[in-house]
Amino acid sequence: MHELDGLRTRIDSIDEQIIQLLAERFRVTEDVGLIKKRYQLQAVDPQREAAQAENFRALARAHQLNPDLVQHIFSCVIQEVVSRHRILSITPEK
Numbered sequence: 001m002h003e004l005d006g007l008r009t010r011i012d013s014i015d016e017q018i019i020q021l022l023a024e025r026f027r028v029t030e031d032v033g034l035i036k037k038r039y040q041l042q043a044v045d046p047q048r049e050a051a052q053a054e055n056f057r058a059l060a061r062a063h064q065l066n067p068d069l070v071q072h073i074f075s076c077v078i079q080e081v082v083s084r085h086r087i088l089s090i091t092p093e094k
């Protein structure tokens with residue numbers, strides 16, 4: 001159906017943009033991980049995460065999204081970042 005195809009094309013394009021931004025975010029957090037390793041900082045920063053959570057929820061509400069859903073999505077992303085930082089911290093330098 002032509003009507004549906006047009007909408008699906010837009011969805012695919014939005015999904016691609018989300019993935020590009022996600023990849024960019026992981027590149028930035030990789031740099032954060034290197035700094036944390038250099039200064040022997042903890043992978044998790046609870047204060048920073050609490051501030052981010054407040055911001056995510058406010059942004060979600062401003063965009064008429066479910067704050068719990070947005071929080072959940074970012075929690076998954078941040079969990080992956082923390083796990084990468086932990087691996088990086090125990091990986092010997094080349």
Ligand SMILES: O=C(O)C(=O)C[C@]1(C(=O)O)C=C[C@@H](O)C=C1
Pocket residue numbers: 029032033043044045046048049052077078081082
């Ligand atoms: O800002 C940091 O300290 C990060 O390591 C990045 C990040 C994030 O992905 O946003 C990940 C883990 C921290 O607990 C807080 C935030």
